[in-house]
Amino acid sequence: ETGVTQTPRHLVMGMTNKKSLKCEQHLGHNAMYWYKQSAKKPLELMFVYSLEERVENNSVPSRFSPECPNSSHLFLHLHTLQPEDSALYLCASSQGLAGEGYEQYFGPGTRLTVT
Amino acid sequence: RKEVEQDPGPFNVPEGATVAFNCTYSNSASQSFFWYRQDCRKEPKLLMSVYSSGNEDGRFTAQLNRASQYISLLIRDSKLSDSATYLCVPGSNYKLTFGKGTLLTVNP
Numbered sequence: 001e002t003g004v005t006q007t008p009r010h011l012v013m014g015m016t017n018k019k020s021l022k023c024e025q026h027l028g029h030n031a032m033y034w035y036k037q038s039a040k041k042p043l044e045l046m047f048v049y050s051l052e053e054r055v056e057n058n059s060v061p062s063r064f065s066p067e068c069p070n071s072s073h074l075f076l077h078l079h080t081l082q083p084e085d086s087a088l089y090l091c092a093s094s095q096g097l098a099g100e101g102y103e104q105y106f107g108p109g110t111r112l113t114v115t
Numbered sequence: 116r117k118e119v120e121q122d123p124g125p126f127n128v129p130e131g132a133t134v135a136f137n138c139t140y141s142n143s144a145s146q147s148f149f150w151y152r153q154d155c156r157k158e159p160k161l162l163m164s165v166y167s168s169g170n171e172d173g174r175f176t177a178q179l180n181r182a183s184q185y186i187s188l189l190i191r192d193s194k195l196s197d198s199a200t201y202l203c204v205p206g207s208n209y210k211l212t213f214g215k216g217t218l219l220t221v222n223p
Contacts, residue, residue, distance in 0.1 A: 031209070040215075041215070042119070042202075042213045042214060042215045042216070043159070043213040045210055045211075048209050048210065050209065055209050056209060056210065088156075090158055090159075097208065097209040098147075098206050098209065098210060098211045099145075099146060099147055099206030099207045099208045099209050099210050099211055100146060100147065100206070100208070100209070101146065101147040101164075101206075102147075103149065103161055103164060104149075104161070104211060105161065106158040106159050106160070107158060108157070108158050109157075109158050111156075
């Protein structure tokens with residue numbers, strides 16, 4: 001399935017590094033999301049974009065910085081992360097805003113390890 | 116009260132068994148409801164939307180009781196490939212709220 005793609009699939013970075021995660025959706029959707037999934041925890045919503053406008057910043061630390069240049073692409077810029085930020089980062093998209101009945105589809109995720 | 120509460124599991128059932136998952140949600144403003152499945156170390160995949168009148172998709176039946184804020188999923192004639200974590204997901208406004216999920220293992 002290639003509806004939502006994410007790169008890289010795995011990333012190891014030091015606490016002083018800067019890196020970016022990329023998400024691309026090929027479904028013609030208007031909304032995109034970043035989630036974090038830590039071990040044995042539910043998915044946590046981080047950011048929501050609708051028509052390239054951010055509609056939610058769910059109390060996420062500023063070391064995570066999203067960017068949505070167009071409705072097909074979403075980035076998550078990372079800098080000075082902490083070891084507790086190690087997790088699976090999932091991108092998702094939906095035709096309209098999730099929660100209003102629109103089904104949300106996920107990418108395969110980026111497994112991030114902060115050393 | 117947690118936003119989404121699911122059976123803690125895990126469930127271990129033989130092939131061919133019928134298994135039921137239960138879920139309650141706390142946000143009475145929730146407007147949409149879904150079940151997702153997640154395989155180990157993979158992304159969640161949409162299993163089915165849940166409609167007020169209940170709906171069925173092959174071996175899977177979902178029910179919603181808005182008054183009780185309760186959602187259920189029934190799997191009939193379970194297959195080995197049904198082994199996964201099942202996530203109950205209510206939604207309101209722009210967001211979906213994911214539960215911790217219930218792990219199902221179907222044994223040969």
